[in-house]
Amino acid sequence: MVLKVTQKVVLKSLATDVETSWFVCGDFNEIMYGFKKKRLLRDERRMELFRRTLEECQLNDVGFDGSWFTWERGNLPETNIQEQLDRGVANTDWINMFPEVKVQHLVHSFSDHCPLLINTRRYEERLRNNNFKFEAWWSLEESFIIEVKSLWEKSSGELLQKLEDLKEGLKKWGGKIQINRKKTRQIPTEKLVELAEAERDDNNLAELTGTKINLNFDIEKDECYWKQRARINWLKFEDKNTTFFHSQASQRRRKNIIHKLENENGREMVSLYVTARF
Template identity: 30%
Template sequence: MNNYDDITVTHLSSTTSDHKPILLQCLQNQSYGPKPFRFQNMWMNHNNFLQVISDFWKSRSYLGGMHGLASKLKGLKAVLKEWNLKSFGNIQEKIQDAERLATYAQECFEADQSDFNRANYNKAKAEIIMATDNEFNFWKQKANLKWMEEGDSNTKFFHAYVKGRRTKSMIRVIEDSNGKPITNIEVIKKMAIEHFFNQFNNKKSVSMSPILAYITPTITEEDNNLLTMIPSDEEIKNTVWSLSPNSAPGPDGYNGHFFKFCWEIIHKDVISATREFFLGVPVPISY
């Protein structure tokens, strides 16, 4: 069962029998569309990570404010995806390669305990530790279990949990406007796009005036001035630092870890964008 991406059970009509037949479908390589970008916490352990961020950020130094920050974060996604493939690749394959190299290095050291072979053996062991740590961090982040104790390192459990949650959240069937069940994945994708396109392009507008007339104002002038006051650099930083680093990321795919870890590089743009918002600059659609 673990070899299949999706398994569904359907109870069919009993027709002339006393029992309902059960249809078990085991599917592989189901395409549910492109995977959204997600910042991986394991990237922060790479000694070249901050340099990658810094180099890209400097190349877009002419951009500022909310539009600038949104553009930089969007462009950085492509850079990080390419860098991830080169630096991390397939996590499981990295572990297997590290194990093969460690086995070979151990054999060489046992045959000839020279300083050179000792150094190679120690390096190979360090590579295994790093590869397994990356796998653990990858699946732990995907599982996003806040009740797990720090230090728990059952990678197999995280993997099974993620797979189970993915299966539960998968949309396998929807009904069309006539109540007919639709199971074709491509048709489901198309219907979902059409539904939200129509939702967000609805020209109907509802006047809030009748409702607002019954709401008594409770915000004083002093409160209003405090709420609309331009925040200081320190206040903006403290707000970023109050974010839970392991909470689910926003639509852009970046979590709290990214903003904290890269703060020295990106802080000017974050502060500039925040101030624009409080000054009343229209928020870009990309947000």
């Protein structure tokens, strides 16, 4: 298999800019070494080409937490294949900027690739980020209006104090709902993690498939609920030029946009999303 010229040119052209700190993450469709694949040997020339390209681009694997493989196919022991096709790589400048970077291989049930969670912040920093944010999904809960009225009536202070009590009450209320949702999936998710780490045999693969089906069924039920609730609110608010409606429509777009990145010196950095296939 020959490395696509355009992809190789793009990676190398980015690597020539020594001032750019960059990180590439996703499915590279190739493994680095033979032990990163279980069953069926990989062509050594392809692996060597992959390693040489990363070396020429001065990109280093940042490591991972979780199961060693990120892709799996085959429901029978004799056909089951496991490979580490997904990874995160970065140059030295980027790693120096985010020395605590963690790439986690998360449990999955839909795709044959596991999702990757990239965490560049320390645990202590996450704890300090405790600002109040109104969650749009709160208003989709049937008990939301009742909860707001109850919290407001229970508070006996002045206006500012009542608002503070309402804020804290909503945070606790929303937290309890999330905990209850997590509990409904905790047992099958933990079982899926245990099965994914075990050796593959007929019983393991059969139980693994059944657990994924049950977990997917619960997820689909949850999605149906949210679609229904979103539809109800759309019908209720679409003809009203309200702040609520506009926040519902634009919140996801705002959340997913990265306007710029800055390093510790305040210099604006380049943010790139690269999909590389080898």
